[in-house]
Amino acid sequence: MAEKIIAGKTIEVNEEGYFKDASQWTSEMADEMAKEFNLELTEVHFKVLDFLRQRQKAGEALTIRSVGKSGITDIKGFYQLFPGAPLKISSKLSGIPKPTSCI
Amino acid sequence: MKRMLILGAGTAGTMMANKLRKALDRDDWDITIVDQYRTHYYQPGFLFIPFGIYDKNDVTKAKADFFPGGVNVIFSKIDRIVGEENKVFLEGGKVLLYDYLIIATGTQTRPEETPGLTDKLWYREIFDFYTLEGAVALQKFFKKWEGGKLVMCISELPYKCPVAPIEFVCLADAFFTEKGIRDKVDITYVTPLAGAFTKPIATKMLSDLLQEKNIKVVPDFYLESVDNDKKVIKSYDEKEIPFDVLTIVPVNLGDDMIGRSGLGDDMNFVPTNKYTLQSNQFENIFVIGDAANLPTSKAGSVAHFAGEILFENIMSAIEGRPLKAEFDGHANCYIETGFGKGALIDFNYETEPLPGTFPLPGIGPFGLLKNTKINHYGKIMFRWIYWHILLKGKELPIEPHMTMAGKKTQIN
Numbered sequence: 001m002a003e004k005i006i007a008g009k010t011i012e013v014n015e016e017g018y019f020k021d022a023s024q025w026t027s028e029m030a031d032e033m034a035k036e037f038n039l040e041l042t043e044v045h046f047k048v049l050d051f052l053r054q055r056q057k058a059g060e061a062l063t064i065r066s067v068g069k070s071g072i073t074d075i076k077g078f079y080q081l082f083p084g085a086p087l088k089i090s091s092k093l094s095g096i097p098k099p100t101s102c103i
Numbered sequence: 104m105k106r107m108l109i110l111g112a113g114t115a116g117t118m119m120a121n122k123l124r125k126a127l128d129r130d131d132w133d134i135t136i137v138d139q140y141r142t143h144y145y146q147p148g149f150l151f152i153p154f155g156i157y158d159k160n161d162v163t164k165a166k167a168d169f170f171p172g173g174v175n176v177i178f179s180k181i182d183r184i185v186g187e188e189n190k191v192f193l194e195g196g197k198v199l200l201y202d203y204l205i206i207a208t209g210t211q212t213r214p215e216e217t218p219g220l221t222d223k224l225w226y227r228e229i230f231d232f233y234t235l236e237g238a239v240a241l242q243k244f245f246k247k248w249e250g251g252k253l254v255m256c257i258s259e260l261p262y263k264c265p266v267a268p269i270e271f272v273c274l275a276d277a278f279f280t281e282k283g284i285r286d287k288v289d290i291t292y293v294t295p296l297a298g299a300f301t302k303p304i305a306t307k308m309l310s311d312l313l314q315e316k317n318i319k320v321v322p323d324f325y326l327e328s329v330d331n332d333k334k335v336i337k338s339y340d341e342k343e344i345p346f347d348v349l350t351i352v353p354v355n356l357g358d359d360m361i362g363r364s365g366l367g368d369d370m371n372f373v374p375t376n377k378y379t380l381q382s383n384q385f386e387n388i389f390v391i392g393d394a395a396n397l398p399t400s401k402a403g404s405v406a407h408f409a410g411e412i413l414f415e416n417i418m419s420a421i422e423g424r425p426l427k428a429e430f431d432g433h434a435n436c437y438i439e440t441g442f443g444k445g446a447l448i449d450f451n452y453e454t455e456p457l458p459g460t461f462p463l464p465g466i467g468p469f470g471l472l473k474n475t476k477i478n479h480y481g482k483i484m485f486r487w488i489y490w491h492i493l494l495k496g497k498e499l500p501i502e503p504h505m506t507m508a509g510k511k512t513q514i515n
Contacts, residue, residue, distance in 0.1 A: 060368065061396060063260065064295075064325060064339075069369050076327070079340045085297075085323055 007032045018091070018098040022053060025095025033093050037082070041093070045081055047072045049094035062091065062099040104133050108191060108201035110181055112138035114146075114494065115392030115406040116207035117169050121496030122414045124171040127421075135175040135199060137191075141166055144235060145489055147403065147482075150267055150439070152238035153245055153350075154278045159235060161486075169494045181208075184364040186385040203387050203417060206373055208361065210263055210393035210401055214353040217258055219329035229329065229349045232271060233263065241350065245278070250287025251347030256336055257294045258326045259354040263393060263401045266448070268292065268352055269299065269309055270439040276316045277441030291319045293336070293344060298322050302455035305448055308472045312440060355401070357394055372396035377452065378429040380413045387420070389413055399432035399452060407493055408433040411503040433505040435461075437482035445478035447471050451505040457512060462501050464509035471510065 004013045007028040012020040019025060030049060034041045041049075051070050055062055064087050068075035082089040091099050107123060109116045120136045127134065148162035170176055180194035184204065191199045212233045214220045220229065230244065231237035255272050272292050279285040292299070292313060298306040299313060299320055313320055327339045335343040357371030366373050366384060374383040375395040382388035391413050392406040399405055408430070415428035432452030439445050447469045448456035458472040468477050492499060 060374070061398065063370075065259065066369050075325075075339050079325075083340065088297075 016098060019095040022096045030093045037089055048081060048090055052091055052094045053096060056096040105131060105202045106200055107132055107134045107203050108199055109136040109205045109207060111207035111209055112136050112166050113207060113209050114403045117494050118410045118496045119205055119391060120174050121171050124174055129173055135177060137177045137179060137181060139180045141178055143169060145486060148486060149232050149238045150270055153232055153241040154274050155242055159239060181360045183360060184366060186388060206390045206394050207392050208358040208394045210355045210357055212353040213356050216354040217326060217328060219331055222331045224331045229351060231351050231353055250284050252289045252345060253348050254291045254293060254344060254346035255350045256326055257352045260295060261401055262352045262355045265400050266436050266438045272318050273316060273441040274439055276318060291321060293321045293324045295325045296322060305456040368396055379416055379426040380409060380430055389417060400434040402434055402436060404435040408503040431504050433503060437478060439482055440474050443479050444474050444476055445482050446474050447478045449505060454505060457510040459510040461509055
């Protein structure tokens with residue numbers, strides 16, 4: 001298993017850099033990880049991260065569509081917040097395990 | 104008299120009616136099954152229709168042929184389930200009471216969810232092959248088509264039968280090769296996933312296969328809309344792909360009735376305990392097949408394996424015992440790859456598709472993640488097995504739980 005130092009703390013991550021334990025996460029870590037994606041996190045970004053963390057904790061499936069229906073942003077907005085691969089980037093920044101596609 | 108009520112008479116519901124009627128005493132248990140349609144479709148066969156391999160008659164039979172004696176059958180639309188009162192309201196106001204309810208209402212394709220998809224090119228140059236109408240319309244179109252850009256696009260996850268679009272492009276490659284116009288057909292496979300499939304080993308095998316067949320893969324494309332005038336598909340991050348003919352896996356949603364009943368997630372799939380198959384909301388409601396939000400494939404093989412687990416757990420619930428049987432998400436899918444060959448994958452919640460042999464370790468006869476002729480025959484034989492064994496709820500010589508025997512975890 002891999003480890004990574006983020007915002008001064010040692011975090012257990014999987015081979016793709018996703019957190020193994022969501023409880024190790026802090027918002028400073030999100031800010032630091034966001035730099036890898038050339039992102040500056042705003043309040044809306046953090047609302048999305050919170051939404052993902054809550055859904056993941058409740059054991060619910062995470063999809064781009066569900067973020068689009070969250071009331072925080074729509075799907076187009078989600079792509080603008082986290083360009084390229086919004087769900088992958090946002091779940092990495094929110095310190096949750098990689099969402100599994102139901103296939 | 105106690106009441107067992109099954110909503111949905113597709114693969115999963117029909118199978119459960121057969122299993123339970125055999126097990127439950129007719130003097131004590133009344134079993135009722137409800138569905139709005141009278142025709143049973145062999146859905147794995149739809150894939151073959153565009154290429155003229157199967158026709159309408161190969162995939163349709165009367166649902167009534169598959170219900171056991173002693174089961175009440177009601178053909179009606181369902182209005183809603185009221186879980187607190189153990190009641191189901193049918194369209195028109197008729198009320199059914201239950202002691203146990205099995206939801207098997209499946210998933211539906213919803214092309215109207217994507218702007219532009221059902222516009223003027225729908226069933227002219229844009230087709231789905233998840234409905235009989237779409238598959239038949241595409242067969243007619245392909246008979247006359249002389250070539251151009253064929254785009255296969257998956258709109259949204261999850262969708263029914265995750266390997267079907269891969270099979271579709273492989274069969275298209277073979278079809279146009281045999282027709283002698285493969286050099287005039289440009290095939291592109293467009294997916295919201297990061298690769299041809301979700302899990303690394305299967306993705307590698309399938310990507311190599313598609314490359315070998317000169318089929319382009321465009322990953323990470325999340326469909327927003329279709330422009331009928333420009334003939335392009337557009338993603339949410341403003342990428343565009345032009346097409347001459349578009350074949351589409353429309354957005355899949357659970358039945359609207361699930362939403363009206365307050366039992367669904369934001370795609371109308373029912374939140375279900377992935378091990379016991381009990382609904383998260385009500386102890387006497389169980390969910391099977393595509394209607395459940397289980398993190399595994401939406402496929403008939405999953406419904407079949409889950410059916411054995413559900414049967415055990417319902418019998419336990421009836422007899423007041425704890426629900427001990429645990430579903431592992433087992434899926435087993437044949438993948439038609441064209442030219443009389445096929446591949447096979449076998450996996451569950453925890454284990455990704457691996458290479459090896461199936462069902463007998465070291466012997467087979469089927470090769471996992473291998474492209475062989477015998478795998479193709481497996482798929483062809485399956486139609487007979489489906490009608491005669493699977494729907495009737497009879498045992499197949501395959502365990503419901505996935506086994507690691509015969510699988511290789513190291514790739515040479």
